[in-house]
Amino acid sequence: MDQEILKKYSNVEECPVRNVLDRIGNKWTLLVLLVLEEEKVLRFNELHNYIVTISQKMLSVTLKSLEADGLVKRTIYPQVPPKVEYELTERAQSLLPHIHSLVDWSKDHINDIKASRKNYELVTKK
Amino acid sequence: MDQEILKKYSNVEECPVRNVLDRIGNKWTLLVLLVLEEEKVLRFNELHNYIVTISQKMLSVTLKSLEADGLVKRTIYPQVPPKVEYELTERAQSLLPHIHSLVDWSKDHINDIKASRKNYELVTKK
DNA sequence: CTGCATCCTCAACGATACTG
DNA sequence: CAGTATCGTTGAGGATGCAG
Secondary structure (H helix, E strand, O other): OOHHHHHHHHOOOOOHHHHHHHHHOOOOHHHHHHHHHHHOEEEHHHHHHHOOOOOHHHHHHHHHHHHHOOOEEEEEEOOOOOEEEEEEOHHHHHHHHHHHHHHHHHHHHHHHHHHHHHHHHHHHHO | OOHHHHHHHHOOOOOHHHHHHHHHOOOOHHHHHHHHHHHOEEEHHHHHHHOOOOOHHHHHHHHHHHHHOOOEEEEEEOOOOOEEEEEEOHHHHHHHHHHHHHHHHHHHHHHHHHHHHHHHHHHHHO
């Protein structure tokens, strides 16, 4: 592995994966993607009802970020009271299979990982 | 998608993916995994030489976390000065293909994503 | 209904110094 | 060589109130 590649990986601005992981790696993005995949089209408050524990602010921030990356399409209906719908773009659809492979791996190994963590705690505690 | 599943996904403690993403989603973990995959076995300072921009503390923290999750094996050679070697476990090997599929997707779409972000900035700026 | 503005907290990250 | 200890910074995330 030459230094040129490493420099790219060390630099968040230049590294493609870090660029993507910095987004889906945060607290809510993945969850929003999975809910939208399941439900196809949802309004702001509908999304909020699905993910009750998210704050209004973070839902707003998360959706904006997804929209900026072209992963979510936002449709405004000019009426009062306003109606806004969110749905996944094709780009998001092409990303989801890879997400799911990671989700599946996590499900398959989470018990082993938690066991490892517990054991590691015991070993290092004293 | 029923509420039971959603509750699990909303709760970091219970959600498998969030458990895993919270680790590999941080600043350095992914990079360490990729370097170790390439180089097989490395000592602490060798790793540091590959990833020059990481601080000693964060390299230490990252390795500890990976070791706790059973993704990295740490071997101490009882000698002076000390010699410690790090290498990936089989669990990490089984995870890496999924990481790579995400890396590849990121490489394929990063230009489009950056273009979207730029365009989004322009549209929302005014 | 769909947000934005503001203020606040806490944990990740970093810089530096020190140690077995 | 391979870390730990300590302190300081910074930004993600959260609570609350207000607005079109």
